[in-house]
Amino acid sequence: MQLFVEQVLNGIANGVVYGSVALALVLIFRTTSVLNFAQGEMALFSTYITWKLADEGDGFGLPIVAAIAISMVIAFVAGAVIERVLIRPVEQARSPLNVVIVTLGLFLGLNSVAQLLFGTDPQFMPSPFPEGSIELFSSGGDTAVLPKSTIGMILVLLAECILLWFLLQRTKAGLMLRAVASNPDSARLHGIRSGRMLMLGWAMAAAIGALAGSLVAAQRTGFDASLMQTVLVFALAAAALGGFDSLLGAVVAGLVVGIADALTIQYVDALDGIEVVLPLALILIVLVVRPNGLFGRRTVERV
Amino acid sequence: MSLLELVSVRGGYGPVRVLDDVDLTVEEGHVAVVLGANGAGKTTTLRAISGMIHARGEILFDGQSILGRSPEAVAKLGIAHVPQGRGTFTDLTVEENLRVGAVNRTGGGVKTDLDRWYSVFPRLAERRNQEAGSMSGGEQQMLALARAMMARPRLLLLDEPSLGLAPLVTRELFAQLGDLNRNDGLTVLVVEQNANLALDIGHWGYVLEAGHIAVQGAAAQLHDDEAVRKAYLGF
Amino acid sequence: MATPSDSSGAATEPAIGTVPEALAEPTVGEGARPSIWPPVPRLVLGIRIVIGVALSVAALYAPFYFTPENNRILSQAIYLSIAAMGLNLLTGFNGQVSIGHGAFFGVGAFTTAILMVDHDWTFEATIPVAAALSGLVGLLVGFPALRVRGLYLALVTLGLAVLFPRVASKYVEGAGGVALLRPKRSGFASLIDGLDDDQWAYFLCLAIAVVLFLLAWNLVRGRMGRAMIAVRDQEIAASTVGVNLAGIKVGTFALSAAYAGVAGSLSVMINRIADATNPVLYLQLSIEFLVAMVIGGAATILGPAVGAFILVFLRRNTEDLIEGKEILAPAIFGAALIAIVYVLPEGVVGGVRRLLARLGRRSAGSAARPAPASASDVPNDSINPGGSHEEGT
Numbered sequence: 001m002q003l004f005v006e007q008v009l010n011g012i013a014n015g016v017v018y019g020s021v022a023l024a025l026v027l028i029f030r031t032t033s034v035l036n037f038a039q040g041e042m043a044l045f046s047t048y049i050t051w052k053l054a055d056e057g058d059g060f061g062l063p064i065v066a067a068i069a070i071s072m073v074i075a076f077v078a079g080a081v082i083e084r085v086l087i088r089p090v091e092q093a094r095s096p097l098n099v100v101i102v103t104l105g106l107f108l109g110l111n112s113v114a115q116l117l118f119g120t121d122p123q124f125m126p127s128p129f130p131e132g133s134i135e136l137f138s139s140g141g142d143t144a145v146l147p148k149s150t151i152g153m154i155l156v157l158l159a160e161c162i163l164l165w166f167l168l169q170r171t172k173a174g175l176m177l178r179a180v181a182s183n184p185d186s187a188r189l190h191g192i193r194s195g196r197m198l199m200l201g202w203a204m205a206a207a208i209g210a211l212a213g214s215l216v217a218a219q220r221t222g223f224d225a226s227l228m229q230t231v232l233v234f235a236l237a238a239a240a241l242g243g244f245d246s247l248l249g250a251v252v253a254g255l256v257v258g259i260a261d262a263l264t265i266q267y268v269d270a271l272d273g274i275e276v277v278l279p280l281a282l283i284l285i286v287l288v289v290r291p292n293g294l295f296g297r298r299t300v301e302r303v
Numbered sequence: 304m305s306l307l308e309l310v311s312v313r314g315g316y317g318p319v320r321v322l323d324d325v326d327l328t329v330e331e332g333h334v335a336v337v338l339g340a341n342g343a344g345k346t347t348t349l350r351a352i353s354g355m356i357h358a359r360g361e362i363l364f365d366g367q368s369i370l371g372r373s374p375e376a377v378a379k380l381g382i383a384h385v386p387q388g389r390g391t392f393t394d395l396t397v398e399e400n401l402r403v404g405a406v407n408r409t410g411g412g413v414k415t416d417l418d419r420w421y422s423v424f425p426r427l428a429e430r431r432n433q434e435a436g437s438m439s440g441g442e443q444q445m446l447a448l449a450r451a452m453m454a455r456p457r458l459l460l461l462d463e464p465s466l467g468l469a470p471l472v473t474r475e476l477f478a479q480l481g482d483l484n485r486n487d488g489l490t491v492l493v494v495e496q497n498a499n500l501a502l503d504i505g506h507w508g509y510v511l512e513a514g515h516i517a518v519q520g521a522a523a524q525l526h527d528d529e530a531v532r533k534a535y536l537g538f
Numbered sequence: 539m540a541t542p543s544d545s546s547g548a549a550t551e552p553a554i555g556t557v558p559e560a561l562a563e564p565t566v567g568e569g570a571r572p573s574i575w576p577p578v579p580r581l582v583l584g585i586r587i588v589i590g591v592a593l594s595v596a597a598l599y600a601p602f603y604f605t606p607e608n609n610r611i612l613s614q615a616i617y618l619s620i621a622a623m624g625l626n627l628l629t630g631f632n633g634q635v636s637i638g639h640g641a642f643f644g645v646g647a648f649t650t651a652i653l654m655v656d657h658d659w660t661f662e663a664t665i666p667v668a669a670a671l672s673g674l675v676g677l678l679v680g681f682p683a684l685r686v687r688g689l690y691l692a693l694v695t696l697g698l699a700v701l702f703p704r705v706a707s708k709y710v711e712g713a714g715g716v717a718l719l720r721p722k723r724s725g726f727a728s729l730i731d732g733l734d735d736d737q738w739a740y741f742l743c744l745a746i747a748v749v750l751f752l753l754a755w756n757l758v759r760g761r762m763g764r765a766m767i768a769v770r771d772q773e774i775a776a777s778t779v780g781v782n783l784a785g786i787k788v789g790t791f792a793l794s795a796a797y798a799g800v801a802g803s804l805s806v807m808i809n810r811i812a813d814a815t816n817p818v819l820y821l822q823l824s825i826e827f828l829v830a831m832v833i834g835g836a837a838t839i840l841g842p843a844v845g846a847f848i849l850v851f852l853r854r855n856t857e858d859l860i861e862g863k864e865i866l867a868p869a870i871f872g873a874a875l876i877a878i879v880y881v882l883p884e885g886v887v888g889g890v891r892r893l894l895a896r897l898g899r900r901s902a903g904s905a906a907r908p909a910p911a912s913a914s915d916v917p918n919d920s921i922n923p924g925g926s927h928e929e930g931t
Binding site: 245 | 450
């Protein structure tokens with residue numbers, strides 16, 4: 001029992017990471033219909049910027065919260081620029097595969113430039129959350145604990161979901177964003193500047209990615225350029241599981257993937273070494289039964 | 304005064320020239336009908352007006368040149384273009400679709416307009432929280448019309464509204480269009496293959512052939528003229 | 539007849555009942571619609587023939603001119619192009635996006651390696667088995683793929699590519715206890731006296747590639763190919779014309795997997811290793827196939843080959859481009875990819891085709907302006923042909 005709870009909590013800690021990157025992936029997809037394979041590396045670059053701003057040795061020594069905030073602003077601008085300069089011209093040629101290639105190119109480029117600029121040594125990221133853990137319950141001498149940082153991340157994620165939901169569903173800007181994502185040409189005919197909306201979508205996703213990366217790095221004892229690489233696959237899985245058009249779905253699915261992965265590692269010996277089968281099998285089954293993911297809205301095709 | 308004037312408009316897609324000296328005028332408060340076979344350039348004409356393609360020549364809206372302006376800018380001037388395929392925002396609900404139509408309006412009255420269009424098109428009211436992509440072609444066409452009207456445009460451009468619609472639905476649609484024109488003074492430029500219904504509500508008709516106007520005249524007369532009908536309109 | 543007004547960028551819904559262009563009418567004989575392939579003016583044909591002959595001669599002479607190391611690299615480009623072609627059939631022509639063909643490649647590679655190491659087969663005999671096995675796996679994947687669309691399919695296939703090395707590690711044990719097999723060199727010996735091993739390897743790859751490309755070319759030009767394209771473009775309409783959707787989609791999946799499997803098999807000959815210890819290798823391969831296909835030109839026949847060679851060339855050259863800053867090699871590679879896709883959105887082959895088409899047009903006379911309609915002979919005088927009308931009515 002103890003082990004089970006421990007693994008679930010482990011899974012939650014990881015799942016929060018996957019969920020936060022999945023959130024950014026889904027946001028970009030919902031607003032621009034692009035699957036951004038470079039999401040992880042964009043977050044990585046922003047994480048390094050946060051670190052540079054906060055580091056007392058080589059950096060500017062700012063308080064961590066301020067560093068994260070500034071990094072998010074920088075990411076916001078950078079995301080808009082990337083969309084305008086790299087993505088939009090290619091997307092206008094109308095092949096989604098071309099855009100995939102560009103995001104892959106970005107993936108390679110950002111990772112390598114980050115290594116060049118910031119070095120390959122592991123770095124330390126201060127945490128905005130208080131130290132320590134919260135006791136959940138005890139049973140027979142063992143106590144199940146959840147680190148405060150994990151709780152903090154869950155709260156941050158929930159706050160993001162709520163804010164984004166409000167923005168997308170209840171504001172005019174959100175309506176325009178979704179209109180552009182649904183039918184960019186028609187949106188233009190209604191006087192909506194599609195280009196601006198696309199830039200906004202990327203900007204927001206980049207900012208969220210910066211937040212996610214910074215918090216993830218703070219969770220660990222040290223981070224380096226490989227921070228996001230394993231995360232990305234699980235984040236993609238989580239985004240798919242949740243249904244690519246559901247923000248909350250991405251977060252929930254992230255947790256599901258994290259927990260499922262942890263439990264599989266622990267309990268299913270037959271899959272020893274290939275535990276990743278479980279999340280993938282989960283996704284496959286879900287998609288076969290519900291082709292739009294767990295929370296995705298059903299899109300009916302009309303001839 | 305002409306609300307819309309096209310003079311010697313030429314345009315197309317890349318190396319393919321579709322429009323070849325198109326001259327067209329639409330009077331304020333009129334319904335102008337553009338007829339012609341597939342490939343004649345009807346859709347292209349509307350796209351030239353709303354700025355979706357590059358064109359040369361002169362396009363004047365209310366005396367102002369709008370040639371070369373982006374579709375967003377043209378829309379903001381008060382021209383609403385309902386494209387072929389209806390331009391439905393399939394992932395948004397019916398009500399959200401209508402609200403998109405009103406995004407550029409300043410001042411209030413959006414709710415009033417919503418209520419108005421719900422009463423004109425009851426089927427939209429029934430489905431107001433439904434995903435627009437799940438509606439039938441006819442319903443989407445009604446939605447497209449209402450959405451365009453939410454912007455309170457001065458000029459409505461309609462591209463083959465009857466395409467893919469059942470005859471009864473088409474009749475209803477054109478009846479609504481006629482009402483809007485008579486009661487609200489809405490100026491309409493409608494491009495159609497279904498000449499009969501369009502000419503019935505129209506004031507002036509043009510027949511487009513191979514990129515330029517071959518024949519034009521009062522809608523009623525085009526409708527009744529047998530030779531024109533046989534040669535150009537196929538009925 | 540496709541109308542120009544339908545070919546602009548704006549989204550147009552096809553009218554209910556339209557048949558996908560690819561299936562509409564016969565493409566030969568009197569009164570037939572022009573083929574979906576562009577017509578070829580004589581100048582263009584001439585250019586193509588010259589280039590084709592030159593390349594063929596170069597390809598046949600190359601292995602005798604280059605060092606074994608370079609022959610190895612050329613052979614790598616060749617099997618990469620086979621895999622890219624397989625992906626092209628599925629993604630370019632049939633519209634099912636896969637980022638997991640590395641897994642099928644791996645199946646082929648390990649089939650060959652296991653047969654050679656554990657059962658002492660000669661290499662050449664393993665190729666058909668590798669093809670069949672990977673095709674079978676492709677078939678199995680193709681069925682659930684029917685239910686999964688676009689983006690989700692891409693992600694599921696990505697999962698396959700991530701999964702493969704782990705599954706292989708679990709069930710395959712090589713000499714060192716890890717999933718790494720090194721078949722004996724003698725198994726790859728040249729079957730023709732007078733040809734060195736590396737030259738034989740090159741020619742074998744080349745021959746198989748030519749056969750497979752011709753097969754693909756023939757397929758795409760025929761009924762099956764048109765059905766594949768129709769399914770890609772307008773699935774629902776295609777099914778109403780009697781195209782067996784499931785059959786085409788699953789069949790294409792299996793075929794494309796078989797191509798990747800053959801490539802994997804060949805890779806064992808060239809690299810003399812089948813290695814599953816690197817968890818991201820097969821994902822990287824999947825991405826390489828995709829990149830090769832796109833930069834070469836998706837849905838073309840030569841595209842995958844061109845793309846594969848460009849890819850290999852780029853990789854070799856960005857590696858030693860910047861002394862002391864090798865860390866930037868991926869960045870340069872990435873930048874090069876972005877640049878190519880920017881400048882040539884239809885890939886190299888697409889871009890070249892466009893250029894040749896323009897040349898062809900210029901040599902055949904400028905694009906005809908639509909002829910002005912003859913004067914109307916309608917007698918009624920309230921109708922003015924073409925002139926502006928007066929106010930009123």
